[in-house]
Amino acid sequence: MAWATALIDGNNFYASCEAALDPSLIGRPLVVLSNNDGCIVARSAEARALGIAMGTPYFQVRRELERLGVVVRSSNYALYADMSQRLMLTLEPWVEELEIYSIDEAFGRLRRPAGTGAGAADTGADLTAWGQALRAQVRRHLGLPVAVGIGPSKLLAKVANKLAKQNRAHGGVFDLGAVADPDPWLAAVAIEDVWGIGRKLSRWCRLRGVANALQLRDMASGELRAKAGVVGLRLQQELRGHSCLPLVAVPPAKRETCVSRSFSEPVRELPQLREAIATYLSRAAEKLRRQGQRTDTITVFVRSSPFNGTSFYANAATATLPLASNDTAVLLAAALPLAERLFRPHKPLQKAGVLLQNLQPLQQLQHHLLTPLPPEQQQRREALLATIDGLNRRYGRGTVQWAACGLRPAWAMKRQQLSRAATTRLSDIPVVQA
């Protein structure tokens, strides 16, 4: 019995999440826009069929979308994150080990039972039926379509997933480990589409006549090693079916966290910049508290629009705290003066952000003799922050916030077509007609 790796990912994930909670969207062309309603980042199958390209700037095609009757939505991260969590929970029991790779994809490891072939000829049982059952369950429980690719290694699972989607006859599931001859399938995958092969490396491969996954698998290892080192060799090993990229079941603790956004319109006044920085910092501090971490290094960065001709301005400033903290008030007191230092009156800003580094676990400080406050006060402070986080989780972000964040910010992200937080906020849940 051998191990198999599966890559399960959501088809048109953002668009599918929108339709999962809003039945009026089922079967209709739908696109989802990036931050600030900038570009098209997801398309329903129906929108794809209309030939709408990924990454198209919204303003360019706005009229055309209206004419075609395409539904447009701003990114609704609350919804996508919740549906992602549900997806991962649903996948978990299907595999022995699950690596959550991104918001809409996960690697799973499972045993491949012995097949019907005898002895050395036995390649193991076909897992296509397993994939179909998994796919049907996700569809029924969450209303989300997924594709399942299965192979002896992560890279081959990724390739199989691509083939599952490329070929309609596969019905969204493809097991590369069960086919008698994988070569023609590998030949169908262009070198640019091989996971881990960047633009530079794919160009180098093309120059050597290596145009697809099959040719990459069979090219001379020495040549590949000279160019791409151990990383390249590993990819080749994976293509040959030798698993050498292990699953990362527990992601390593984050060493830094960053919150940054572009503004809906250029920020020209210091009070606005302060509000924006305060808002991003509050988010970042909340993240730290949720992860049970503190920081002692705060960086604020700003930049103007790069399309503004000669007046491009980008700058950053860092402050260090004597003692690591995750208290929003403490971090604000350090970050706001940085915003002031970075602000230039005649440089309209397009984007700003906050970066928290040197993150440390809470325990590391708990037994510190040099605590910033007497323990009783410290406890009350922590209780206050926990209460604020609880209120914001329960009643929606911004229920309780620091005054520094401003009330009706003019710079806030543009999300004019935002759908409701249909799975996470009681006031936003869908209505059922009785």
Add this chain to the structure above:
Amino acid sequence: MPAQSPPEPQPFPRPLRQCRIGLLLPLAGESVAAGFPSPADDYIETGIDLNEQLIARPSSTFFLRVSGDSMVEAGIHHGDLLIVDRSVEPRPGRIVVAVLEGAFTLKRLVLHRGRLRLEAAHPGYPPLALGEGDDTLLWGVAIHVIHPL
């Protein structure tokens, strides 16, 4: 690029050099309970968790708000909070959320003379037959209703 001046004002933590020793080294003792452990410790209950009672499968459970009175005789009123589990199989007899003409509809799934149909729990609403190949989608099964009194 590091900042040259330390940020201020700083309510807490105070920079170490400004702190008095007494603040830096809190005496242990205030919060240490001496004596025997409480005999009640063994009997701590965690309280009643309604999530646990009402939601068997969080990943496939969704909340919907009821609008209308067609299910009144099944005890489901306008404005009620409906808990729907999509993993439950929609068998005849169950109250289901169906998708009809792009909207969620709440009705009872009934087997009538060998055919499935959706019935209201109110005399004023006619039943709706489910044809084969009908694009009516059975979206989920209602498992609880929360009704304020």
